[in-house]
Amino acid sequence: MAVAVGKRRQARGMTNERLREALVGYGFIALPMAFFLLFFIFPVGYAIYISRYDWQIFKGPFVGWGNYRTLYHDSVFWHHAVRNTLVYTAFVVPLEMALGLALAVVVNQSIRFRTFFRAAFYFPSLAASAAIASIATYILASDGLFNTILHHLGYHHTNAWFSQQSTALPSIIGLNAWTTSGTVMLFYLAALQAIPVDVYEAAAIDGAGAWRTFWKVTFPLLKPGHFFVAVVSVIGALQMFDQAFLIGTPSGGPNYSTMTMVLYLYNQAIGSIKFGYGATIGVVLFVFIFTVTLIQRLLFGRPEVA
Amino acid sequence: MSSGEHPPIAPLAAAEELVLEGETAKGAPGATYGIPGRERGDRIRTAIAYAVMFLVAVLFAIPFLWSVSTSFRTLADTLAGFSLLPRHWTTSGYHEAFHTFSFGRYTLNSAIIAGAITLSNLVLASLGGYAFARLRFPGREALFMLVLGTLMIPDQLRLVPIYLMLVNWIPGWVVHLGWHDASFINRDGVILIQLVSATSLFLMRQYFLTIPRDLEEAAKLDGAGYFKTYRKVMLPLAGPALAAVGILMFQGTWNALFWPAILLQDKNQFTIPIGIANFHFAYTTLWPPLMAASVLAILPVLLLFVLFQRYFVAGVAAVGVKG
Numbered sequence: 044m045a046v047a048v049g050k051r052r053q054a055r056g057m058t059n060e061r062l063r064e065a066l067v068g069y070g071f072i073a074l075p076m077a078f079f080l081l082f083f084i085f086p087v088g089y090a091i092y093i094s095r096y097d098w099q100i101f102k103g104p105f106v107g108w109g110n111y112r113t114l115y116h117d118s119v120f121w122h123h124a125v126r127n128t129l130v131y132t133a134f135v136v137p138l139e140m141a142l143g144l145a146l147a148v149v150v151n152q153s154i155r156f157r158t159f160f161r162a163a164f165y166f167p168s169l170a171a172s173a174a175i176a177s178i179a180t181y182i183l184a185s186d187g188l189f190n191t192i193l194h195h196l197g198y199h200h201t202n203a204w205f206s207q208q209s210t211a212l213p214s215i216i217g218l219n220a221w222t223t224s225g226t227v228m229l230f231y232l233a234a235l236q237a238i239p240v241d242v243y244e245a246a247a248i249d250g251a252g253a254w255r256t257f258w259k260v261t262f263p264l265l266k267p268g269h270f271f272v273a274v275v276s277v278i279g280a281l282q283m284f285d286q287a288f289l290i291g292t293p294s295g296g297p298n299y300s301t302m303t304m305v306l307y308l309y310n311q312a313i314g315s316i317k318f319g320y321g322a323t324i325g326v327v328l329f330v331f332i333f334t335v336t337l338i339q340r341l342l343f344g345r346p347e348v349a
Numbered sequence: 350m351s352s353g354e355h356p357p358i359a360p361l362a363a364a365e366e367l368v369l370e371g372e373t374a375k376g377a378p379g380a381t382y383g384i385p386g387r388e389r390g391d392r393i394r395t396a397i398a399y400a401v402m403f404l405v406a407v408l409f410a411i412p413f414l415w416s417v418s419t420s421f422r423t424l425a426d427t428l429a430g431f432s433l434l435p436r437h438w439t440t441s442g443y444h445e446a447f448h449t450f451s452f453g454r455y456t457l458n459s460a461i462i463a464g465a466i467t468l469s470n471l472v473l474a475s476l477g478g479y480a481f482a483r484l485r486f487p488g489r490e491a492l493f494m495l496v497l498g499t500l501m502i503p504d505q506l507r508l509v510p511i512y513l514m515l516v517n518w519i520p521g522w523v524v525h526l527g528w529h530d531a532s533f534i535n536r537d538g539v540i541l542i543q544l545v546s547a548t549s550l551f552l553m554r555q556y557f558l559t560i561p562r563d564l565e566e567a568a569k570l571d572g573a574g575y576f577k578t579y580r581k582v583m584l585p586l587a588g589p590a591l592a593a594v595g596i597l598m599f600q601g602t603w604n605a606l607f608w609p610a611i612l613l614q615d616k617n618q619f620t621i622p623i624g625i626a627n628f629h630f631a632y633t634t635l636w637p638p639l640m641a642a643s644v645l646a647i648l649p650v651l652l653l654f655v656l657f658q659r660y661f662v663a664g665v666a667a668v669g670v671k672g
Contacts, residue, residue, distance in 0.1 A: 061485070067575040068484035075477040075545045076492060082542050083499035086510035093509055146405070152398045162658055163406040169650055169661065170413075171604035173622035174643035177629050178416045181636055188415055191431045221409075229662060253394055282503060285606045289626050305505050312509050313611055322509040329506040336501070 090322045090329075098319035110323035120324070123299035124307035127212055131303065132280035134213075138220035140272055143227025144265075148257065150228070151235045161232075168225035176289035179218050180205055205290050208300045215286045215301060223279070227272055234268030235261070274339045278332055284309070304328055413647070420640040427636045442637030443645075452642050454617065455624035459646075462536060462609075462620060463602040466543045470598045471591055473545040478553025478590075479579045483565070493554070499547045504607055511542055512611065536618045539608050549594045556590030557583060593660040600650050600661070621646045 097103035182188045183204035204214040246256045284305040295302025312321025422435040446452040515533035568578045
C-alpha cells in the first residue's frame, strides 16, 4: 500500500522531492481544511461556549448551566417540541422502513422498466421539500383532493388536515413516510443485492414460496441493512425541520402541534434572538443524536448497507 | 471494496459502487432457476409485481400531476369542485408567480446560490480529493478522518455559532482582503458556509483512489508537476465523480430550506423554497401561482434526474434520510 511505502521511504530521510510533494499536498487541502476547521470543528466548541452565557442580541453575563436549567424546566420544549419529535420519529421511521423495503423488494425483481419504476419511486425524495409541502397543503386542504376522494368513499371530512391540531402531526408523518421511502428503498436495494443468489436457489429447491422466502430468508439476511436504515432514519427524523417550518408555519401551529426540536431552536435563536438559549438547545440535540449513533455503534458495530 | 483502506462509512462506498459501476442485478429473486414447475409461478409473481409497481407509481405521481394541473387553472376553477384537467387552460398562474410574486427573481437567486456552491465544491473537493488520494504528507490519514468527522456535526448545533460568526467576525476579517462593509446575513453567507462539503471531498477521493497510477507515472516522467498532473491527467478521468458531486450539490442547495431560512432576510435574495414558504404563509389559498412556483422548484431537479439518474444515487448515502 502507498502509505506503507511512504513510511519506508520516510525512514530513509525526506528527500527534496518528498518535501515538495508534502507541501503541494498541504497546499491542495489548505482551503478545505481551513473551511472545515472554521465552519464545522470550531462551531462545536463555540456553541458550548455561547450556551454558557445569557447571550441575546449582545453577549451578556456568564450564567454557567443557567440556560440548561431553564431548558430543563421549559414546558414548551418538553411537552411540545420533544414530545412531537419523538412521536414523529416513533411513527415515521417504521412507516418509511416498511414502505421502503416493500418498494425495494418489488423493484428488485428482474423485470422490464425496472429502472423507470425505481426512478418514479425515488423522485419524491429529491423534490424540494417546500414544493412538496405546498402541494400537500393543497391536496389536504378543506376542499382539497383528499377530502374530495374521501367524500366519494362516503367519509366526510371537512377540515384542512394540516390546520387541525389533532391531524396536523399525523399528516406530516404520512407525508414524510412517503417522501423518504424512496431513499430507504435505495438503501434496501443495495442490501438486497448483497444477498447471494444461491440462497434463493436453495429456498426454491426446498419449495418455499415467495412470501415464505421473503420472511424466512430475505428479511433475516437484511439484518445489517435494517440496523443501518433505522439509525439513519432516526437521525434524520430527530432533525425534522422543513415540513414543520413550512406546514406549521415557523410558530409550529396549530397550538404547537407541529413544533419540533429543531423548529424550536430556530424560533428561540432566530425568532426571539436568544442566542445563548438557542445554542443550549443545539448542544442538547447534538448529545441526543450523538448518543443514538453511539448506541448503534456499540451494539451493532460499523454501520453497513450490505 | 476492502474494508481496511476505507473509512467506516460503508453506505457511501456502497452508493458509490452503485453509481460508478452501474447497476447490478445479482440476487434478484425474480429470475428463473430452471426448476420445473416454477415458471408459471414466476409469471404470476411478475404480473403481480407489475400491477403493484404500476399502481404505486401512479399514486406517487398524482400529487405532482395534480399540482401541474392546478398551475394551469384560474383561481375560480380551483374553487369550483373537482375536475381532472383545468376547465379553462391558462398560464396566468405562472405569470402571477413570475411577476406579481417575484418568483422570476427567486429562480435567479436559487440558480446563483446553487451554481456558486456547486462550482466551488467541484474545484475544492477535486483538488483536496486528489491530494488525499495521491500525495503523501504527514498527518494525511488523521486530517482525512477529521474531514469525515464533520459529517457527525448536525447543522442545528452550528446554527447559532455560525450566525454569530457571520455577524461579528467574518465582516471584520474580509476587510483585510479589501472587502469593506461586507455583510453575511444574506446570499453571500449562504454560499460562504457551503463552499465545500465532506461528502464531495470523500466522493472525489474515493474515485481518485480507483484510477490506476500508470498514467500519473507517465506524466511524471514527462516532467509534469503535481498541479499539471491533477489538471491534465486526473480531472479528465474523474468525469463520473465530478458529475455525481455536481448533481448532488446542485440538487441539495437548490432545494435547501434550512440555511436560507436563517440567513436570507432581504426579499430580493430569497430562493424559490423561501419564496414558496413566505407565499404560503401569506396567501394560503391562491393555489394556481403557488402550484406554478412549486412546479418551478421541482422542474430543474426533475430534468437533471431524468438525464443523469445514476449519479443521483451518490446523494442518498451522503444526505441520509432527510424528511
